[in-house]
Amino acid sequence: MQSKDNKNSSFILFHQSINFFFDGVKYKGFKGDTIASALIRNNINFVGRSFKYHRPRGIYTCGIEEPNALVQIISEYGEPNTRATIKEIYEGMEVESQNRWPSLDYDFGSINSLLSPLFTAGFYNKTFMRPRGFWKKVYEPIIRKAAGLGKPPQPYRTKSTHFHHHVDVAIVGGGLSALLALKSFIGSEYQVLLIEKDSNLGGILNNSNKISKIFGKESSLWLKETLEEISTSSNIKILTNTLVTNYNYINHLIAIEDLVVGTKPLENIPDQVLHKIRADQVILANGHIERLISFRNNDLPGVMLASSFEKYIERYGVIPDVNPVIFSNNSSTLSLLKTLVDLSCKPQAYIDSRPGNKLEKDLLNVIHENNIPLFTNAKIEGCQGKKKIEEVSVRDSKGNITKIKTNKLCISGGLNPDVHLFTQSKGVLIWDDQYLTFKPDTPFQNTIVIGSAGGIFNYGDLGKDIDKKLKFLNLKQLGKIEFDLIESNDFFIEKLWEVKHEKKSPWSKSFIDLQNDVTTNDLRQGIKEGFDRIEHLKRFTTNSMGTDQGKISSINALGIVSEILKKKISEVGTTIYRPPYAPLSFSSIAGRNTYEFYDPERKTPIHEWHKKNGAVFEDVGQWKRPWYFESKPDESFEEAVQRESLHVRKYAGVLDGSTLGKIEIKGRDALEFMNLIYTNSFSKMKPMTARYALMLKEDGMVMDDGIVSKISNEHFIATTTTGGAANVLSHMEEFAQTEWPHLNVYLNSVTEQFCTFNISGPNSRSILKKVFKDINFDNQNFPFMTFGNYKYIDSKINILRASFTGEIGYEIYVSPSMALALWEDLFRFGEDHGLIAYGTETMHLLRAEKGYIIVGQDTDGSVTPYDLGLEWMIGKNKEDFIGKRSLSRPDTIRNDRKQLVGVIPTDKKNIIEEGQHIILSRNYKPPIKMLGHVTSSYMSPNLNHSFGMAVIQDGKKLINSKAYISSSKGESFEVEIIKPIFFDKNNERLMS
Amino acid sequence: MKELISSNSVDVKSLNLIQIILRSKFSDNINQEINSIFKIDLPKENLKINIRENIICSKSSFDQWNIIDLLGMSKNIDTNIDKLNRNKEVLVTNFSEGQSYFEISGENKVKILNKITHFDFRKKMFPNFTSAQTLIARVDCSIYNLENKFLITCNRSFGNYIEERLIDAVKY
Amino acid sequence: MLIINCPYCGPRDQCEFTNGGEAHVTRPKNPENISDQMWAEYVFFRSNPKGIYYERWVHSHGCKKWFNSVRDTSTDEIIKVYKIIDKKPLPKEFKNKIKTPSGEPKVGSGNFTVKK
Structure with missing residues (x-):
């Protein structure tokens, strides 16, 4: 085969040559060439090996529908399955062919071709089943290596x-x-x-x-x-x-x-x-x-679609072969014929499957004027050749075969x-x-x-x-x-879908889907095995399932199937065309939303202070919260948490609680609304006091908890968990808008309008007295769960006496612009009283020592207030609130529900871990009854042993008895089930 | 006011403004109270912005208005809010410090924003002196169309992220 | 990616909204006086028709208001959008292509490609 440049093409810059490499060999192309057109210019047509049979393959088309010429660009990051017909070359580009080892010419995988009679349709579903043990050790590793067309790309x-x-x-x-x-x-x-x-x-x-x-x-x-x-x-x-x-x-x-x-x-x-x-x-x-048209060996390098051949001439300025053979069943190939003739190239033969008396006059004129051998009512029976076409066989209407020596066959179906x-x-x-x-x-x-x-x-x-x-x-x-x-x-x-082949050898194939190596025999076999619906047949044969989605052959498949089934093609239908039309890279789908922009990061107003002072952060939703603070460079997580927990109970600690949700509720009907949303009754609550409140979903399960502060019957502020903030606000808005639109009540999220500092510990009161000289913090003046509005310099602040640690504690709400100044003031005055900053892990540990639940940790959407021992939070005379009716459903009143308890190890050396199961006895005969599991557990420096909170069946009845923790690491160990409170059981420290 | 980036015919600044959010049904009474403090009327048409010198007032939905001072000069905001809140049927909140504010102007402002949001900026969908609430770079934001510039506000905790996304959109 | 016409903000991309399940599921007025079965139906049971479906949406990344819509679940076409306070539109008020339950729309389900 000899290609020739067509300098008439204005799209190729013939004065600008470009060097590129294909399989390690250097070639020359021109600016505007694709890899395919440049290879064709260099008379390279063998560019890959097919997926299953490793048959030699050439460039079949000139566009996005290319099934064979898939290459990898190793001078970039090695994106596999790049279409050589689309990718333009640049100076120094290094291209590699795919699916062959060690080389394209001598490919070990071509042995598959010899074994091909075994690899018929559906072999994936029928083979590699026995012996059963072979799958994991033998079959799977081999298949994984052989799978896919190219090698995985490099990180880029x-x-x-x-x-x-x-x-x-x-x-x-x-x-x-x-x-x-x-x-x-x-x-x-x-x-x-x-x-x-x-x-x-x-x-x-x-x-x-x-x-x-x-x-x-x-x-x-x-x-x-x-x-x-x-x-x-x-x-x-x-x-x-x-x-x-x-x-x-x-x-x-x-x-x-x-x-x-x-x-x-x-x-x-x-x-x-x-x-x-x-x-x-x-x-x-x-x-x-x-x-295309299916015939024997229609996949040999040298077969190309006719309009693609013409596109190489006109658009890419290269005539792939000066004397091709043309085979067509339609009138569109006339333009290719004329183009070749105008460029002084004479096709070796023109084979038209249509009868001579139906051919266009213009076509016949060109053929006669140029003395081109014409075969009408004739078909290409097949081609022969080793790694390219050497000869094609033409069968006329009488069945006689004529052989023509050629390297190029242009087909149009x-x-x-x-x-x-x-x-x-x-x-x-x-x-x-x-x-x-x-x-x-x-x-x-x-x-x-x-x-x-x-x-x-x-x-x-x-x-x-x-x-x-x-x-x-x-x-x-x-x-x-x-x-x-x-x-x-x-x-x-x-109509012409397929030409019957002469040879009946099992190695000669007539292809329908080139990329997935599906032959027309595979279609026949699939139908014979009962897959006569097109969607089933597609998956059984893998026809049109490659990266080209069978663009040049899927209609042919339908034609062949309709003839076998003797149905109209419209009855056979097509398979669903699925997006994308062509491969889309993940990087384009991600866009800029990757790496540092992957998820919006939320930071509190004093984030920089945390960074400068040794905070190690954890992600709580989108927020960055200090998990713990490193007091020295080599302090481990465990050491830091133990130190912080001990210190807060001994002196004082302050936590940045700004991430917790805060919702402002106001309106003439705010009280009625709040009573419907929460389990508590807020009617008799005094203004300027606060209450721990519980929120249920309509199924009676705990949804969120928080502190509700009452300013007046028409004005409340409710806090939520960090993770629940958005959900609680949507939940409230949903009911306010859709269920009770007649209530005059408005909601606003004020999470971001205030920074919240939680200061607690025996010295917290004395520290605040120093910072706020004008405020009386004595127990009688500022009792537990009360709040007031004050001033810090010129700015409005709120201080609420509440604590999540069980020590004397206060929550200070300050505006973001004054937050850092106040925080630093706390430390300036608090240094002498041992004030430290502590993180979320210590907060979790300290609250657990008091048995306070964390919604989402100790609850999972299937826990009622009764399960948690929080019945005292349900307003006694309330007629209705969200979830009330569900608390008397058969499921919520049964007596074997999981209830919250505390567990401590009998032998204080044992460590309890989150998620461990609790069993009644050490009798390990299955089925072993699991009573429940540990929801939170910590090593407490204040108790000097490990402890946990757990939900177990009939927990309340099992208090003060013994059970076992099932350990995955060895022997299960004995635990004592107690009321879920471990430290300062009479709450003396909290209320002092 | 901080200049974040100015290139490619687009200019992005970050600002510190004063903002209050009013939740209420419309009434002449509440309109009068707002007028006495800010000298501006509450727009009655949804999404419309009224503007008087440095004060803008936009209606974000049937029971919510945002009032923003573009120069951050207004005084006694907290006192005024307390006064307005004496009305039991309304909720007025100071949103000044809880939000981050960005101003984007220049010929290419829509082109840059089209990289990070699906919002339709065409004149017929987003006329001058209207506002909208939507997602920009996957963060909830409010946008105010002030004819030759857009004001974008979002929760303060996202401020750093939005700043970086805006700069990145101008650069790439 | 649907376009949903929020009654307050106008047509917006689907990504700004959150689906709120079936519409017109009324909370019983006196929960204490109804049977466990009736309460369970309100809490847990929702219908799942092929065809005309009344559902709720909330403009979670916009004005945060709830509203109702009528959608043909076989083609995902949103036929009508109306406010929470508006009356429920009756099926005969819009040109529905298929009747529930079951039946395949002539075009638009994406389940077949060739004209039947």
Whole structure:
């Protein structure tokens, strides 16, 4: 085979040569070449090995539908399955072929080809079952190694971005039909976005020779003038190098733009943009795709689709072979024939499966004028050759075989409107008996399909079709368009899906899906085994399941299946086309929402102080909270927590509690609302006092807890857990808006309006007395669970006496601008009293020593107030509150519910761990009854042993008895079940 | 006021403003009270912004208004809030310090924002002197269209993240 | 990614909303006086039809208001949006393509590609 440059192509810069490497060998191409066109220029056609059988494969097409020429770019980060027909070369690019070892020429895997009779359809489902033990040790490792087409890529950090568009009209495709439609939009009031996957607009005008004149002008001139006109219209925006991959509901398109075409991507420059487009009207003008024909060895390197061959000549300036053989069942290949002849290349033969008397006059003229051997009513029976075609066999209508020596065979099995996006939009298709293909019929969304994408293959109808479909937009009409064509005005095709092969050998194959190595025999076998529904057959044979989604062959498969089943093709139907239309990288989907931007980080106003003072942070939802503070560089987590816990009970400690939710509730009916939301009764509560409150869901289970401060019957402030803040506010809003809209009550989240400092410990009172000289903190003046409004310098603050640690404690609410000053003041005055900062782990430990629950830790949505021993929080005379009725359901009143207890080890050396199960006896005969599990556990420096809170069946009755903790590490050990309070059991310290 | 980034025909600043949120049904009474303090009327049309010198007042939904002082100069805010709150049927809260404020202006302001939010900025969907609540860079934000600039507010704890996302959107 | 027309903010992307389950599930007026079964039906049971479905949405990343919608669950088309305080629209008020239960819409379910 000999390729030849076509210097007429204006898209290739022949004066700018580029060096690149393929499988370690250096080649030369030109600026504008894709890897495929550059390899073809260098007469390289063997570029990979097939998936299952490792058969040699060549470049089959010239576009996104390529099944074979998938390569890896190792001079980048090794993205596998890159289409050589799309990726443009740049200086120094290193490309590697896939699926072969050790080399393309001598591939160990080609042994699969010899074993191929075993690898028929469905073998995945039937083999590797026995012996059973072999799966884990033998089969799986081998299959994992052999799986996939390429090698995994290297880690690579990209800066892909996203872009959102909102337009009146989005046009997908920038070819002939799109440009004609676009002319009508020039100067109109519509905002139009056109999206084209190639670097240039023009489509079929660039990729073929089919149209020589439009309205009497040379098509290249018409194109140039049209593009200039469009550029002057400010309402039209054009994206090139952008491929639409998804058409979602509602009129939402996803498109991926390549910013580094023909250049090497660099780590800090965005290389891709993911466009998200919302359009009132979508116009699909994305054209058609040629399909193959199945015959013996139709996968040998050297077989190529006819329109792709023509595209290499016109668009990429290279004639892949100067004397190919052409095989077709339709009228579209005339333009390829004429193109070759005009470039002084004579095809070795033209084989047309249609009868001679039906062939176009123009076609017959070209053939006779150039003395090209013509076979009509004839088919290619098959090809022969080792790693490329050496010879093809032509069978005429009488069955006689003629052999022709050649290295290149151009085939055309027909044209399919590209209906992927249309069916993604949930539109339905219809079978066209004239053009033998599926075309769009009923759209579901605001979708219009024009041109060949809509099944218009008659040039004379094109203008009328566009005008009719765009009429409702009140635009300029196109009228009848005059074309001077090199092909026939109306497309004519005769059915041909498969040619029967001569040899009956099990090694010669007629392929339907090239990427997944599915043969037409596999389809027959699948149907024989009972998979006669197309969705089942697809999965059984893996037909059209490759990265190319069988774009050039899936309709053929339906044709073959319909003939076997003796059903109409429309009855057989198609499988669902699934997005994306072409592979989308994860980096483009993530965009900038990765690494440091992965999740919004929330910080409290004194975050910097924590950082400077040794805080080690933990994530609580999106918040960064100090987990513990390192008092010296090598202090471990355990040491720090033990030190902090001991210190707070001995002296004083302060915690940044700003992350806890705070909700302000106000209105004439605020009291009634609060009584309905919480279990407590707030009616008799005095103003300026606070109460620990419980909130249930309608199923009676504990949802959240917090402190409710009453300013007046019309004004409350409620706190929530950090994680529950948003949920509690939504829950309250839901009931206020949907259930009780007649109540006058308003809610506002004030979580961010105040910083909260929780100071506790025996010295906390004396420290506050020093900071706030004007406030009387004595026990009688400032009792437990009361609050007041005060001033700090000039700013308003609240101080509430409450504690989560069981020591004397206060919560100070201060505005963010004064927060740091106050915090530092606390330390300035508190240093002499031993004040330290403590973190969330210490807070958890100290509250557990008092048996205080944490919602979400000790509860899990299946725990009632009775289970927790919190019946005292339920207002006695309340008629109704959310969850009340559920507390008397059969499930909530049964007597074997899990209840909260404390557990301490009998032998104080044993450590209790969270999640451990509690069992009654050491009798290990299964089934072992599990009583419950440990919900929180800590090593307490104040008790000098480990302890835990647990929920166990009939817990209350088991208090003061013994049980066992089931340990995964060895012997289970004995524990004592006690009331869930471990330290200062009479709460003397708290109330002092 | 801090200049965050100025490049690519877009200018992003972070500000410290004064803001109060009023929750109430509309009544002439409450309108008069607001007027006496801020000299501005509560808009009756949803999403509309009334503007008088440095004070803007926008209606964010049928029972919520936001009043923002763009120069952060108003005095006695807390006293005024306490006065307004004496009415049992309304809730007025000082939101000044709990939010971060950003101003984005320049020819390319919409182009930059289109990188980090799905919100539709077209004139017909987001006219001048209207406001909206939406997601920007996956964070709940309010946007105010002040003709030649947008004011964006979000919870203060997200302020650092939004600042970095805005700068990143201008750069990349 | 649907577009949902919030009655207060106008048409917005689906990502700004949270679905609130079935609409018009009224909380019993006197919970103490109803049977366990009736209470359980209010707390746990919701219908799941193919076709016309009345549901609630909340504009959680917007104005935070709740509202109702009528959606055809076989095609995901939101046929009508109305406020919480508005009256429930009757099925005959809108052109419903399929009748519940079951039945396959002529177009728009995405379950088949070829015209039936």
